[in-house]
Amino acid sequence: MRRAPALRDDARRWQLDLEAARFYQQFIVPVLLQPWAARLVDRATLSPGCRVLDLACGTGVTARIAAQRVGPGGEIVGVDLNAPMLSVARSLDPVPGAHIRWRRGDAEDLPLLDVSVDAVLCHQGFQFFPDRVKAALEIARVLRPGGRLALNVWCGPDRNPLDAKLIAVLESGGRSAFSQAMRWPFSVQNRHEVIAPIVLGGFRVVTAETSRLRIYAANATAFVHGLLRAMPFGSEIRGPDMEALVRDTISGLGAYVRCGELRVPSQAHTIVAVRAL
């Protein structure tokens, strides 16, 4: 009886243990996060020498891409609530010439000084913040006037067939708590759920778009297994149960899996806003 609320809370804020964070870095980052993160950094139009906050940085994929754009004269600070994610971030090879600091902190109470960054990136994090207006006000506090906020969040499962299939397979296997957890990353149905709090936080929206990307994994079975292990409930499914879940997901994906490779469309909302002067 005690596990369900704990999982709900962990999933709501995407809190992983160290093993799940390692699976996250190995399987989810290269396939699902890196391609979107590169696009987000493009939208932010960072200049060399910029100071950038990567909020909800996870294992740091966006921070690393941003570090290459701002160069050795710039600085990135990656902030995340989850200590295991930061531990994996710190364990990775450094980006040559880059200055990246990793700090534990909450989006609603950032461990940064007022007006201390030129730009803020938030890649697949905003949907997890319980009080989005409070988070937007905090982002505005640390960002210089006129500075850019670029964020993205996935669209709902109806536009992300891989995740819709995982949700359905977990649900039909009687694992509704896990299925609920799987829904959280895809909980923003309409981008105004993100735009409204940002505007209340003191931002002017510059662009808001829904974009598409084709996800590719060379080994669909290994990827789905790694993805499930990287979930907040990943350590709770083992052995034959895990094998059955992976098998059902792969067969349910139908034509998206060919010759063992996964090619599946994905959609996300990308919003760029400027802090009011």
Ligand SMILES: C[S@@+](CC[C@H](N)C(=O)[O-])C[C@H]1O[C@@H](n2cnc3c(N)ncnc32)[C@H](O)[C@@H]1O
């Ligand atoms: C799906 S991961 C995305 C991580 C990273 N941005 C990436 O693209 O790989 C979501 C992250 O949001 C973080 N998070 C959730 N709630 C947070 C909060 N209130 N403050 C800071 N980070 C938070 C989680 O710890 C997790 O690392």
